[in-house]
Amino acid sequence: MRRQGSRYAPFTERAVALILSIPRGRVASYGQIAGIAGSPAAARQVARVLHSMSRTLHLPWHRVISSRGTISLPRGEGFETQRALLMSEGVAVTVDGAVDVRHHRWVPRVR
DNA sequence: GCCATGGCTAGTA
DNA sequence: GCCATGGCTAGTA
Numbered sequence: 001m002r003r004q005g006s007r008y009a010p011f012t013e014r015a016v017a018l019i020l021s022i023p024r025g026r027v028a029s030y031g032q033i034a035g036i037a038g039s040p041a042a043a044r045q046v047a048r049v050l051h052s053m054s055r056t057l058h059l060p061w062h063r064v065i066s067s068r069g070t071i072s073l074p075r076g077e078g079f080e081t082q083r084a085l086l087m088s089e090g091v092a093v094t095v096d097g098a099v100d101v102r103h104h105r106w107v108p109r110v111r
Numbered sequence: 112g113c114c115a116t117g118g119c120t121a122g123t124a
Numbered sequence: 125g126c127c128a129t130g131g132c133t134a135g136t137a
Contacts, residue, residue, distance in 0.1 A: 008119095009118075009119065009120095011117090011118060011119085012118080012119075029129090029130095030128080030129055030130085031129070031130065034117085034129090039117065039118075041115090041116050041117060041129095041130085042116080042117045042118060042129095043116085043117085043129040043130065044116070044117065044118080044126090044127055044128095044129050044130090045116095045117055045118045045119075045127080045129095046127095046128090046129085047127050047128045047129060048117095048118080048119075048126070048127040048128085049118095049119095049127090050127090050128060051126095051127060051128060052127085061128085064128080065128095066128085066129070066130080067129075067130060067131085068130085071128090072128045072129075073128055074128085077128085078128070082128090
């Protein structure tokens with residue numbers, strides 16, 4: 001039992017909350033989420049959270065992209081779905097998976 | 112294209 | 125030991 005009750009590790013909790021707060025039609029990068037969650041170098045951990053928890057927690061996983069502004073998933077392994085979901089929210093994505101970050105980057109409000 | 116990075120957990124002892 | 129990264133560089137066009 002690595003986990004108490006239905007609680008996850010602190011970083012994971014924060015990452016999940018942040019991902020859930022990305023509004024429709026906006027995108028954030030793995031590193032951006034990691035940074036705001038308090039660990040700028042933990043982008044990979046964010047990827048892991050998305051991979052393992054998106055289904056059960058209904059995370060808007062498609063709103064997280066690479067720092068280069070592109071869809072990270074390989075074709076045939078989520079790329080098409082992510083692109084379609086983003087476009088359904090009004091986000092322009094090229095056939096190559098380049099997102100129009102210019103207009104759709106999530107800028108969280110400071111608290 | 113390469114390689115260092117961080118956080119968590121499965122699974123062994 | 126996994127993971128849906130990131131950033132810096134070599135080397136092509």
